[in-house]
Amino acid sequence: MTALLEIKDLVVEFATESGSLRAANAVSYDVSPGEIVAVVGESGSGKSVTALSVLRLIPEPPGRIAGGEILFQGSDLLALDDEAIRRVRGKSIGMIFQEPMTSLNPVLSIGRQMTEAMRLHLGLSAAQADQRAVDLLKMVGIADPESRLKAYPHHLSGGMRQRVMIAMALSCEPPLIIADEPTTALDVTIQAQILELMKDLCRRLGVALVIITHNLGIVARYADRVNVMYAGSVIERGPAQEIYRHPGHPYTVGLLNSVPRLDRPRGSPLEPIPGNPPDLVSLPPGCPFQPRCGVATAGCADALPGLEAVAAQHWSACFRSRQVYEGALT
Amino acid sequence: MWGYLLRRGIGALIVMWAVATLVFFMLRIVPGDPFAAMLADAGDMEAVEALRRKFGLDQPMYVQYVKWFWNALQGDFGTSIYGARVPVQQLLIEALPRTLSIAGLSFVIALIIAVPAGLIAATRRNTAWDHGVTFFAFLGLSMPDFWLAILLIVFLAVNISWLPAIGYEPLSAGFWPWLSHLILPAIAVGTGFSAIIARMIRSSMLEVLKTDYMRVARAKGLANSTLIFYHALPNALIPVVTVIGIAFALLMSGAVVVENVFSIKGLGRLLIQGILNRDYPVVQGAILVVSAIFVFSNLLVDMLYSVIDPRIRYDS
Structure with a gap:
């Protein structure tokens, strides 16, 4: 199957006072039609920057896409002019953001905000767009949708606003939706509802979904495939279940050990990853995780490991990935 | 409500x-x-x-x-002590339209200049456009209105005779005679005001352009004009409206000074002559009118809030 979205060696830099910061350092991943792909990593790992680059929403300046390709249905999004990328935004790729509380314009009605993209991209009349907005609100589980169209964002709770955002992202029937930490700002019970809703809708409508998250729990339950990012690069990639059971990179192992799990004894301590993420302005020449890595060898500080297959459809960027994968080092 | x-x-x-x-x-x-x-x-x-x-x-x-x-x-403010003993009401009724005309027109001129200037400066931040707006804003703020008034008279009325230098014609004498006598005083009063508003719109727009909802709107593929005028501007205007309300009242006091330069017998001239002559009823009447304008323009602004910001409602 050919990829719907293919990011190749994307480099994004930000100008800072202390120098050029490499937020994305040769990031590559791909998404097939209808697939749910998770991008996991801690703050500053480059996962959001990569996602924003797809729609060219990086503020320039200070940001700059310095290299790479982003192929969507075969054409390079980075080569499009402003007019053409606007036709991709919302129409071909929908986006859901992290902060439902601040993602809706406070002075415009829900109806206006929902229908404007449909009228622009699908050429619907006002009445048709209103009707479709009502259907969409029903689909995302909002009661009394007709009256919600006239409501303003401050009338809705955070969970309802995120439902509205999902409805908006789906409104032009894009083949791909990118959700950037869609549930981080929500209560845990609402998180589960929203994720179930997104998964269910994407499966039903055949929409591919990229979920960007730092929550590994989400990954195991909702994603088909996972990309783990660290210091601006993808350091492990593979099927979600496989990575959860047999991680191939010490960083992924560390991430899994640092979250509570039901299959461990109660009261057993969580193991944090020691140290801090590297300074993206001056990356060391070797593996960026090496200073924090418990299994690093002398060579790790000198050379940068590339992604190597450890199993079918499973890659890891570690010189000792085979041993990590087999559990020989823990 | x-x-x-x-x-x-x-x-x-x-x-x-x-x-x-x-x-x-x-x-x-x-x-x-x-x-x-x-x-x-x-x-x-x-x-x-x-x-x-x-x-x-x-x-x-x-x-x-x-x-x-x-x-x-009972609506009786007495008669002027000085001169022909004219009832104060009559003096006020003659003076008020002149001052309101100057203040109103300077308000319109100021907004016509300030809104586009502020938007251009914000959307083209740190370019020559932005620096140009900033330069002219400081120039406008630094020039006293009476001095600008004199300059305008010298260049536009005396040297090239485009517009009348002094006096006032009521609207009943025709639109152009009325307007032509008001343009110079209105520019003199409105320039400083437009500089303040342009700077405010610029900083307020810059705040709004950074918000999450603007990024969401951009991610929908909307055209730039839609983003600026429908999504950003209404939000950016909320803090500006506060200042506009206070400043409209200040325009009235600007008119007081400028009326003297242009020899327009408005509220300001009435007030100053009243003070110089110790004409108690005239001063009392004029100040009552000015305070009414202050108070009610602020009330009007508070009402305007609820129009542009749906989060503000006065019904509960």
């Missing part, structure tokens, strides 16, 4: 009463009175006393106050 308006209306009346009372007593606390000023040189103290009696100024201050207050409640 109506309950709120009623409360605010009562509050406004209380403020106006307080201002009027304060002015009443302050005028009389200052040593001397109109007749002393008029007749002191002649040294005719008999005549001064006779006039004081005639206008009731020989009575105790509280008696004068009660009388004045009672008459004012």
Whole structure:
């Protein structure tokens, strides 16, 4: 199957006072039609920057896409002019953001905000767009949708606003939706509802979904495939279940050990990853995780490991990935 | 909504009463009175006393106050002490349209300049456009309005005779005669105001352009004009409206100065002549009108909030 979205060696830099910061350092991943792909990593790992680059929403300046390709249905999004990328935004790729509380314009009605993209991209009349907005609100589980169209964002709770955002992202029937930490700002019970809703809708409508998250729990339950990012690069990639059971990179192992799990004894301590993420302005020449890595060898500080297959459809960027994968080092 | 308006209306009346009372007593606390000023040189103290009696100024201050207050409640502000004894109401009715015309037109001119300038500066931040707007904003702020008024007269009225230098024509004399006499004073008053508003719109827009909802709107693929005018501008105007309300009242005081330069017999000239002549009823009447304009323009602005910001409602 050919990829719907293919990011190749994307480099994004930000100008800072202390120098050029490499937020994305040769990031590559791909998404097939209808697939749910998770991008996991801690703050500053480059996962959001990569996602924003797809729609060219990086503020320039200070940001700059310095290299790479982003192929969507075969054409390079980075080569499009402003007019053409606007036709991709919302129409071909929908986006859901992290902060439902601040993602809706406070002075415009829900109806206006929902229908404007449909009228622009699908050429619907006002009445048709209103009707479709009502259907969409029903689909995302909002009661009394007709009256919600006239409501303003401050009338809705955070969970309802995120439902509205999902409805908006789906409104032009894009083949791909990118959700950037869609549930981080929500209560845990609402998180589960929203994720179930997104998964269910994407499966039903055949929409591919990229979920960007730092929550590994989400990954195991909702994603088909996972990309783990660290210091601006993808350091492990593979099927979600496989990575959860047999991680191939010490960083992924560390991430899994640092979250509570039901299959461990109660009261057993969580193991944090020691140290801090590297300074993206001056990356060391070797593996960026090496200073924090418990299994690093002398060579790790000198050379940068590339992604190597450890199993079918499973890659890891570690010189000792085979041993990590087999559990020989823990 | 109506309950709120009623409360605010009562509050406004209380403020106006307080201002009027304060002015009443302050005028009389200052040593001397109109007749002393008029007749002191002649040294005719008999005549001064006779006039004081005639206008009731020989009575105790509280008696004068009660009388004045009672008459004012009935809409009678007395007659001018000086000159032809014209009723104060008539003076105000003649002067008010002139001042309101200047203030109104300068307001319109200021917004016509400030809104596009602020938007251009914000959307083209740190470019030559932005620096140009900043430069002219500081220039406009630094120029005193009376000086700008003189410059305008010298260049546009005297040197090239495009517009009349002084005077006023009522709207009933035709739109162009009315407008042509107002353009120069309105520019003189409105320039500083437009500089303030342009700077405010710029900084307010920059804040709004950084918000999450603007990124969401951009991610929908909307055109730039839609983003700026429908999504950003209404939000950016919320803080600006506050300033506009206060500043409209300030435009009135700007008009006071500029009226003197252009010899327009507006509220400002009336007030200044009243003060110079110690013409108590005229000063009291004029200040009451000015305070009413201050109070009600602020009330109007608070009402405007609920129009542009749906989060603000006055019905509960």
